[in-house]
Amino acid sequence: MNSCSGYCHRCNKEHYLTEGIARRHCLDLMNELEMNKRVDLLCEEAKADHRFSTDYLFGKARGRCLV
Numbered sequence: 805m806n807s808c809s810g811y812c813h814r815c816n817k818e819h820y821l822t823e824g825i826a827r828r829h830c831l832d833l834m835n836e837l838e839m840n841k842r843v844d845l846l847c848e849e850a851k852a853d854h855r856f857s858t859d860y861l862f863g864k865a866r867g868r869c870l871v
Contacts, residue, residue: 807823821829836845837858844856 807821807826809818809820811818837843840849841858842852842856843858844852847853847856
């Protein structure tokens with residue numbers, strides 16, 4: 805059973821991840837987000853932009869706009 809797929813414009817094929825592989829990558833990403841506390845993971849920490857912090861996602865609002 806495939807859990808996610810996407811079309812690749814480079815090779816003109818659709819690629820799939822099985823649930824087991826997708827789950828492992830998902831858990832790895834979740835751990836990295838929790839450890840770094842930001843979503844701009846490709847940027848070095850010294851140049852990190854505070855607007856990409858995960859604080860709002862895990863705070864009281866849980867990512868929702870509280871109006």
